[in-house]
Amino acid sequence: MEQPQSEAKRARPSPSPPPSQSQAAGAEPEEEDRLSALDNASLHAILARLPLRDAAATTILSRRWPLVFATLPRLRVKCGTFNRRDYGDDDHCEDNDRWLDALDCVLAGRAAPVSAFDVQTKLMCEEECWFVDLFSEICGSGGLRELCITNNSLIDCYQVPFPVYNCQTLTSLELYCCRLRVPGNLTGLRAVRSLHLGVVVATDADIRRMISQCQAMDRLVLDDIRKARNIVIRAPSLEKLEINLFRPQCISVKKAPRLDSVKLGLFYGSAHDSDTEDTEGDLSMSESEGDDIFNFGEMEEREHQQMDEIGNLLAFLGGVGRSKSKTLSLKLERPYSK
CATH class of the missing domain: 3.80.10 (Leucine-rich repeat, LRR (right-handed beta-alpha superhelix))
Known part of the structure; x- marks a missing residue:
């Protein structure tokens, strides 16, 4: 016996939210950029302790790192x-x-x-x-x-x-x-x-x-x-x-x-x-x-x-x-x- 249309609607699962762009591409969720939360003085202090070659190479660790490195x-x-x-x-x-x-x-x-x-x-x-x-x-x-x-x-x-x-x-x-x-x-x-x-x-x-x-x-x-x-x-x-x-x-x-x-x-x-x-x-x-x-x-x-x-x-x-x-x-x- 065919179910009433109203009951079929209630039984239908709710649609899932559309996947984000990163999830659709199979990428992992973006990690929190904690280094960028530091003030310039703290970032300068960190960079000053690194050899110049390493300090330049690690600028990818933070979105603010390159900007601060340029003012070291x-x-x-x-x-x-x-x-x-x-x-x-x-x-x-x-x-x-x-x-x-x-x-x-x-x-x-x-x-x-x-x-x-x-x-x-x-x-x-x-x-x-x-x-x-x-x-x-x-x-x-x-x-x-x-x-x-x-x-x-x-x-x-x-x-x-x-x-x-x-x-x-x-x-x-x-x-x-x-x-x-x-x-x-x-x-x-x-x-x-x-x-x-x-x-x-x-x-x-x-x-x-x-x-x-x-x-x-x-x-x-x-x-x-x-x-x-x-x-x-x-x-x-x-x-x-x-x-x-x-x-x-x-x-x-x-x-x-x-x-x-x-x-x-x-x-x-x-x-x-x-x-x-x-x-x-x-x-x-x-x-x-x-x-x-x-x-x-x-x-x-x-x-x-x-x-x-x-x-x-x-x-x-x-x-x-x-x-x-x-x-x-x-x-x-x-x-x-x-």
Whole structure:
């Protein structure tokens, strides 16, 4: 017997809702993007702890990650930053062209000026023009506050380009294994508060001009200044001074009324020993570069009889006599009879 039409309608199951587009395609439900819920400061803190290569590769984890990566305030680039993950040697650049292209892409995608830039590579000597353009762009961006340049080459000395000297916004500057040729018409560096020069080749005039230009400087570190003979320090805002030398050069502190802490380290013999180790078996080093940096032991021996080391040391201590804290460390690794 045929059922009444009203009962058939009641027995008919209710239609299922139409499947969503993702379900129709067989895809899994979209996971919640929790990273995008974090504020920019938290995302910056996470990205800052990742190597630059990994930070760029993980931008797919969050829809806001690429935008925040483009405003990352600090960039640290080393020799092996853009190597393949399985290369295994982070102290060596696997492919120079890829390194340059990768850094170019990172900077081209920036949405804000770089606030702190730390570059450690020997490519600066091999690609000098490229790096001049790089520092022109970064130093002229109007936002750079901290700059660290480390030349990792053992046979070349990198000449610091003029855009660095003319940067108006720098508050911290660190230069390692570089050559200073400070322009006479220096317009920048007035805002620098911390200056660190390590294994640099510079004349007395270069050092004096650079220190005097850093009018806001309250911290100065000089590690192994080569070629300079008579360093004069005039820094009205200087509070902390640290000097490490391989022999007591003539260093005069003429004007530093706020000086509060002084550290002086003398490491006799260390320069001679390290020069021998670094240059042994290396036939590609030019004579001029070796005289400036790597054959320092020869210069030390040549000046040994001419330098009034006791007089220089007394003159230095006399100039910093009013500072509250003084530390003098001596490291004698070979007989010293003068």
